[in-house]
Amino acid sequence: MGSIIRLIGGIPIAAIVTVALFLLMTRLIFTEGEPPKAAEDDLSFSINDEVQDIAARRRDTTIEDVQQVEPPPPPPQIDRQRAEQPTEGLATVMGAIPDFAAPQLNSDSVSFSVSDRDAQPLVRIEPQYPMRAAERGIEGTCYARFDVSPDGTPTNIQITRCDSSLFERAAQRAVERWRYNPKVENGVPVARRGVETRFDFRLSE
Known part of the structure; x- marks a missing residue:
């Protein structure tokens, strides 16, 4: 029974305390939310408020001053000398030009002949050293014989003598790539x- 009485008596007190706290919090919120007043400083600048008149110096020029200016003197006249024409002829000064008799060219008196010549080499390519002979350190000499056709190409190539068979193929292939000026007889290639x-196959040291 006593606890019920205390409960009923405490309700009004709790309500008063709650309303007081609410009012206090409301006042604090509005007080903190007010923006601070910014200090306003009145600043003013004045730069040369007064405008000064600048007097420009003028020079008065009259028409009389312009007329008094003397013009420059005219340039001096240069006398041009004319070259005198020669009175003597060119033949008198340098001598008479001699007369030359024009040569007579007849088909019977002029003859053109082409001298005979032997076959002359144009392109000679050295043979490549065989790889097998180089690996074994073999050196030697080969002799070849061939004919030159009327168009300058080697034909009928023969290896007549060779120190090693390893050099025969290299010598023959080298001659096949040679080119000659053909032999000429009576102006005709033959x-x-x-x-x-x-x-000569030699290893470089």
Whole structure:
């Protein structure tokens, strides 16, 4: 029974305390939310408020001053001298030009002949050293014989003598790539037979 009485008596007190706290919090919120007043400073600047009149110096020029200016003197006249024409002829000064008799060219008196010549090499390519002979350190000499056709191409190539068979193929392939000026007889290219050449295969030190 006593606890009920205390409960009923405490309700009004709790309500009063709650309303007081609410009012206090409301006042604090509005007080903190007010923006601070910014200090306003009145600043003013004045730069040369007064405008000064600048008097420009003027020079008065009259028409009389312009007329008094004397013009420059005219340039001096230069006398041009005319060259005198020669009175003597060119033949008198340098002598008479001699007369030359024009040569007479007749088809019977002029003859053109082409001298005969032997076959002459144009392109000579050295043979490549065989790889097998180089690995074994073999050196030697090969002799080849061939003919030169009227168009300058080597034909009928033969290896007549060779120190090692390893050099024969290299010597023959080298001659095949050679080119000649053909042999000429009576102005006509002809075949040249029995041309001989020698190949020395030496290892460089």
